[in-house]
Amino acid sequence: MILVLLIGLLLVAVSFGLFARSLLMPRLRAAESLRQIDVYGFSATAAAGADAPGRGRLPSLPLRRGLDSLASRFGLLISSHVKSASEANLKRLLQSAGFYNTQPRRFVGYQALLTIVVAALFIWLAIVGNTNPLLAIVLIVVAVLGGWCFPTAYLRRRGRSRGERIDLDMPELIDMLVATVEAGVAFSSSLQMASKRLRGPLGDEVRLTLQEQSMGLGLNDALNNMLERQNTASMRAFVRSLVQGEQLGVSIGQTLRNLSREMRTLRRQLAEERAQKAPVKLVFPVVLLILPALFIVTLGPAFLRVEEIFK
Numbered sequence: 001m002i003l004v005l006l007i008g009l010l011l012v013a014v015s016f017g018l019f020a021r022s023l024l025m026p027r028l029r030a031a032e033s034l035r036q037i038d039v040y041g042f043s044a045t046a047a048a049g050a051d052a053p054g055r056g057r058l059p060s061l062p063l064r065r066g067l068d069s070l071a072s073r074f075g076l077l078i079s080s081h082v083k084s085a086s087e088a089n090l091k092r093l094l095q096s097a098g099f100y101n102t103q104p105r106r107f108v109g110y111q112a113l114l115t116i117v118v119a120a121l122f123i124w125l126a127i128v129g130n131t132n133p134l135l136a137i138v139l140i141v142v143a144v145l146g147g148w149c150f151p152t153a154y155l156r157r158r159g160r161s162r163g164e165r166i167d168l169d170m171p172e173l174i175d176m177l178v179a180t181v182e183a184g185v186a187f188s189s190s191l192q193m194a195s196k197r198l199r200g201p202l203g204d205e206v207r208l209t210l211q212e213q214s215m216g217l218g219l220n221d222a223l224n225n226m227l228e229r230q231n232t233a234s235m236r237a238f239v240r241s242l243v244q245g246e247q248l249g250v251s252i253g254q255t256l257r258n259l260s261r262e263m264r265t266l267r268r269q270l271a272e273e274r275a276q277k278a279p280v281k282l283v284f285p286v287v288l289l290i291l292p293a294l295f296i297v298t299l300g301p302a303f304l305r306v307e308e309i310f311k
Helices: 002-040 044-049 062-079 087-097 104-128 133-182 187-197 201-214 219-229 233-248 252-310
Strands: none
Touching: 062 104, 087 104, 087 133, 087 219, 104 133, 133 187, 133 201, 133 233, 133 252, 187 201, 201 219, 219 233, 233 252
């Protein structure tokens, strides 16, 4: 009984969370875009006003500072003993997911705190509900594993989603670069112009690359850093083509034109691959959801009739 109650509460919480997310998504996207623009330094007034009292980012609350400090200590302790939670691996995951300002040790600390809270909640529910000890142990173990693995799985899923969006938007970036470079604009200025018009993960990566370049890093090094953050097929082709073209002295305009054709071919291949995977993915909902309901509707009256006959 307690298991059914927990599953029901979980489904209700997920449904309310999805409903609230659908209502707040436009505002969250707008706020995130403004925050990213401020971070990348394209708004001089925001950068200047951040240092003034009462402007810029709101001061963090003492409770938030205390939680951050506690999470950082937990994360430092765990990262030094658990190889899978090392700062190098988590930094790569955080950057691919778009969390550039999140420290890996703080993420690990919050992950540990979430695991402790979830385990304590399930222990309390097992004690209050007088659950079978064996079932309670299984639920607690599942809760601990879920609390520890869910944040990392979320990072990986978000990173894959950002990578797919980057592969989808890369041809548009290359087209803008071709148009501006062949019009006589320098490549760095072309990137600057394209970054102001791009939205989504690719625009964020280009703006971060330009910020690194403006802080004194060479263009090739900044592009290689962008490849380390988002190591997708289109990003590899884009960065390596530009770096090799500059080293060999090849015209950037011709390199970008060839790259544009390759990117569109790659995007078409990805679309064909997804189309071929769709029938396989549809098998599971059809077998698990649609067919049982169909059998109940079609065969249910017959079974009831047979039961009445044998009575």
